Amino acid sequence: MSQDMSMQEPLLKVDNLTKYYGSRLGCADVSFELWPGEVLAIVGESGSGKTTLLNSLSATLEPTSGQTHYRMRDGAWRNIYDLSEAERRFLVRTDWGFVHQNPADGLRMTVSAGANVGERLMAVGDRHYGHIRETALDWLGRVEIAADRIDDQPRSFSGGMRQRLQIARNLVTGPRLVFMDEPTGGLDVSVQARLLDLLRGLVGELGLAAIVVTHDLAVARLLSHRMMVMKDGHVIEAGLTDRVLDDPREPYTQLLVSSILQV
Amino acid sequence: MMTALTVKNLSKTFTMHLRDGVVLPVVENVNFHVQPGECVVLGGPSGAGKSSILKMVYGNYGVDAGSIVIQHHGAAVDLATADPRTVLTLRRDSIGYVSQFLRTVPRVSALDVVAEPLVIRGVDKGEAQDRARALLARLNLPERLWSLPPATFSGGEQQRVNIARGFITDHPVLLLDEPTASLDATNRAVVVAMIGEKKAQGVALLGIFHDEEVREAVADRILDVTAFAPELAA
Amino acid sequence: MNAVAQYNFAYLDEQTKRMIRRAILKAIAIPGYQVPFSSREMPMPYGWGTGGVQVTASIIGPDDVLKVIDQGADDTTNAVSIRAFFAKVAQVATTTHTAEATIIQTRHRIPEKKLGAGQILVYQVPIPEPLRFLEPRETETRKMHALEEYGLMHVKLYEDIARHGRIATTYAYPVKVEGRYVMDPSPTPKFDNPKMHMSEALQLFGAGREHRIYAVPPHTQVVSLDFEDHPFAIQHFEQPCALCGAEQVYLDEVILDDQGGHMYVCSDTDNCEERRAAGHVGTLGVAQEAAE
Numbered sequence: 001m002s003q004d005m006s007m008q009e010p011l012l013k014v015d016n017l018t019k020y021y022g023s024r025l026g027c028a029d030v031s032f033e034l035w036p037g038e039v040l041a042i043v044g045e046s047g048s049g050k051t052t053l054l055n056s057l058s059a060t061l062e063p064t065s066g067q068t069h070y071r072m073r074d075g076a077w078r079n080i081y082d083l084s085e086a087e088r089r090f091l092v093r094t095d096w097g098f099v100h101q102n103p104a105d106g107l108r109m110t111v112s113a114g115a116n117v118g119e120r121l122m123a124v125g126d127r128h129y130g131h132i133r134e135t136a137l138d139w140l141g142r143v144e145i146a147a148d149r150i151d152d153q154p155r156s157f158s159g160g161m162r163q164r165l166q167i168a169r170n171l172v173t174g175p176r177l178v179f180m181d182e183p184t185g186g187l188d189v190s191v192q193a194r195l196l197d198l199l200r201g202l203v204g205e206l207g208l209a210a211i212v213v214t215h216d217l218a219v220a221r222l223l224s225h226r227m228m229v230m231k232d233g234h235v236i237e238a239g240l241t242d243r244v245l246d247d248p249r250e251p252y253t254q255l256l257v258s259s260i261l262q263v
Numbered sequence: 264m265m266t267a268l269t270v271k272n273l274s275k276t277f278t279m280h281l282r283d284g285v286v287l288p289v290v291e292n293v294n295f296h297v298q299p300g301e302c303v304v305l306g307g308p309s310g311a312g313k314s315s316i317l318k319m320v321y322g323n324y325g326v327d328a329g330s331i332v333i334q335h336h337g338a339a340v341d342l343a344t345a346d347p348r349t350v351l352t353l354r355r356d357s358i359g360y361v362s363q364f365l366r367t368v369p370r371v372s373a374l375d376v377v378a379e380p381l382v383i384r385g386v387d388k389g390e391a392q393d394r395a396r397a398l399l400a401r402l403n404l405p406e407r408l409w410s411l412p413p414a415t416f417s418g419g420e421q422q423r424v425n426i427a428r429g430f431i432t433d434h435p436v437l438l439l440d441e442p443t444a445s446l447d448a449t450n451r452a453v454v455v456a457m458i459g460e461k462k463a464q465g466v467a468l469l470g471i472f473h474d475e476e477v478r479e480a481v482a483d484r485i486l487d488v489t490a491f492a493p494e495l496a497a
Numbered sequence: 498m499n500a501v502a503q504y505n506f507a508y509l510d511e512q513t514k515r516m517i518r519r520a521i522l523k524a525i526a527i528p529g530y531q532v533p534f535s536s537r538e539m540p541m542p543y544g545w546g547t548g549g550v551q552v553t554a555s556i557i558g559p560d561d562v563l564k565v566i567d568q569g570a571d572d573t574t575n576a577v578s579i580r581a582f583f584a585k586v587a588q589v590a591t592t593t594h595t596a597e598a599t600i601i602q603t604r605h606r607i608p609e610k611k612l613g614a615g616q617i618l619v620y621q622v623p624i625p626e627p628l629r630f631l632e633p634r635e636t637e638t639r640k641m642h643a644l645e646e647y648g649l650m651h652v653k654l655y656e657d658i659a660r661h662g663r664i665a666t667t668y669a670y671p672v673k674v675e676g677r678y679v680m681d682p683s684p685t686p687k688f689d690n691p692k693m694h695m696s697e698a699l700q701l702f703g704a705g706r707e708h709r710i711y712a713v714p715p716h717t718q719v720v721s722l723d724f725e726d727h728p729f730a731i732q733h734f735e736q737p738c739a740l741c742g743a744e745q746v747y748l749d750e751v752i753l754d755d756q757g758g759h760m761y762v763c764s765d766t767d768n769c770e771e772r773r774a775a776g777h778v779g780t781l782g783v784a785q786e787a788a789e
Contacts, residue, residue, distance in 0.1 A: 035348060038348070085640075085644070086644045089640075089644060089646065108631075108652075111631070111652060111656060112656060112659055112660075114655070114659055115652045115655050115656050115659070118652070118655060119648055119649065119652050120648070122648040122649075122651040122652060122655065123646060123647075123648025123649075124648070127651070127723075127724055127725050128724060128725045128726055129655060129658055129724040129725075129726050129727050130726050132655065133655075133659070150659075151659050151660065193369035193370060194369075194370065196369070197368070197369060197370040197371065200368075204383070222368060225347065225348075225351055226347045239325075239347055240322060240347040240350055240351070242323055243322065243323060243324065243325060243347075246318070246323055246324065247277075247318075247323070247324040247325050249278070249325065250280075251280035251281070254279070254280050254281055255280075255281060258281060
């Protein structure tokens with residue numbers, strides 16, 4: 001982590017987060033803290049509750065019980081479920097990012113790439129066209145999209161390009177916390193490698209905190225500092241990523257790790 | 264002089280749940296210390312637990328019992344019970360590790376792999392890369408390989424990248440797991456010289472060396488790990 | 498037997514007028530905010546000004562003088578029909594002279610003559626929601642207005658500049674009202690936007706098919722959206738009106754023959770007539786013999 005470790009306060013505090021869909025369990029009693037610059041991977045197979053957890057944490061879903069406290073830019077701790085809708089929407093647009101598995105869910109497909117990146121800036125009051133365009137160009141460069149595509153719509157982009165555009169769109173306002181739902185899901189292997197390298201670099205360079213949901217242990221190893229393994233809605237093992245992957249304690253974790261095919 | 268690394272009553276077992284919960288004891292009651300400037304070698308046959316001890320000291324393996332105390336920014340920290348963030352800080356500032364195998368990341372050049380431990384400590388990237396070049400040159404890694412990702416390198420080439428990465432910082436504790444296994448005589452000598460320099464700088468080294476010649480050249484003390492063999496369950 | 502005795506004054510029943518007046522009052526109280534109302538079946542189809550007609554019908558009284566224009570002209574089909582409609586069901590006086598009217602119902606233009614206190618301009622609006630073309634969900638656009646989230650509006654303007662090098666929107670140009678709500682001024686040319694700002698008249702907007710009424714009270718700030726480095730600018734016409742020589746007015750192009758001959762004349766017919774009656778002559782105009 002390039003982040004200054006003298007920051008003693010965490011960024012996010014989660015207490016006993018539980019979500020039921022009717023009588024069906026989504027996730028139960030999840031508690032953890034996240035520090036600035038830290039990447040946490042939530043790993044599990046389908047139905048483990050990891051997506052439910054991510055959606056609850058990002059206030060996309062309202063949990064059944066439990067709290068999530070976030071340290072706002074002014075230093076105040078707020079329970080994100082107590083925020084007014086206006087406050088929450090503002091938070092999601094400025095201090096948070098959410099990278100969807102399907103980039104079309106996180107982009108405006110009928111609007112140019114430049115406008116996609118610039119939208120958040122315009123939403124917080126930037127009224128200088130030249131500045132917005134310059135910033136958009138800069139970010140397209142950082143996610144390795146050719147500058148001459150700035151006026152093209154994402155409909156004409158490949159999956160990998162759309163995903164990189166989604167990342168640029170999210171990062172342009174300098175968020176401190178980014179949620180990612182299977183960011184490399186559905187992408188070709190070579191495209192994945194490029195995307196992961198990009199993410200790794202940006203996260204390190206910008207000191208982002210991130211919560212990454214993935215079923216791919218290699219992605220977890222590459223991107224995250226810490227890891228939580230979920231099964232049937234519960235966190236069954238958590239700790240330093242390389243420790244959990246190299247010295248798994250729980251039966252399910254051992255099963256997961258041993259199931260990876262070797263190339 | 265403060266002891267750089269103190270290991271007390273360290274114990275570890277593996278429980279293999281996929282094999283009906285078979286319990287494999289690894290080591291029991293490991294006790295030793297390493298002073299600044301000395302190189303302690305873990306000796307013993309394969310499978311005796313040497314690598315595991317090294318990995319526990321690095322925080323890569325969990326610990327069942329005991330303590331691993333390291334001097335970190337002037338204070339004593341027990342790695343065995345430290346939370347993940349503390350372990351990461353320890354690795355960033357105080358404990359270096361040259362593993363047996365290099366885990367390669369796609370698209371990152373050998374130069375950047377070596378420079379990374381400095382960059383995450385805040386060293387300017389250009390300067391970090393200069394120091395990386397110097398080390399790679401010393402280890403005789405051909406210059407044309409520096410800008411390439413190490414995934415396609417030979418074992419010996421990968422090992423040299425690994426060594427450079429481990430030696431580039433000024434960490435007070437350095438762990439070495441078979442650093443010369445894939446090297447020829449010339450490069451073995453380079454590594455021996457580098458270890459000597461670290462010792463002179465007051466770094467505490469803990470290592471595993473199968474090569475007798477290298478072992479003789481660097482070891483101040485040899486610890487026979489079979490002394491920590493767990494009592495076999497009846 | 499009087500054929501119109503079966504209709505209430507101005508066609509709508511009193512309860513409906515009450516409902517619409519409430520909506521109008523609410524709209525005036527919240528300038529630029531789209532107030533939903535229960536749009537009635539009118540004797541013309543949707544898309545022919547039913548919103549404007551309902552607003553006019555709710556506010557018109559026996560002493561009012563009504564002017565109706567369509568694209569600036571009093572003599573096009575719609576203007577004629579609607580004027581005749583109100584003459585029939587309200588038996589009010591009608592006029593083509595802007596200065597004499599108390600209520601002016603308009604489709605897609607604002608009269609050139611400055612409006613004064615006591616005059617009401619009723620606009621016919623097709624799509625009241627300025628964000629509709631970028632965000633099709635009504636649930637989302639309502640939230641955006643409620644939370645003042647107007648970044649998307651600037652996205653549209655950004656796209657224009659990216660595509661055409663300048664803001665290409667020339668009509669229905671979005672404005673911000675009293676620093677709060679973003680509003681669609683109806684498909685009037687952007688040339689007319691400045692007239693909406695700090696007008697002495699009351700401006701009412703009716704969208705019949707979409708069931709919305711909104712308003713800009715007199716002396717209200719109406720500012721066209723733009724970028725700092727691409728400021729709002731109105732259309733500029735190279736030549737004056739061919740008939741009356743007026744400059745700084747909105748001109749229509751009229752094709753004269755099938756060899757591409759054309760002329761530009763005032764869109765506002767009343768303004769043009771008045772000027773010609775006062776003796777102004779354009780390059781293709783004919784001098785008036787005597788003042789009206």
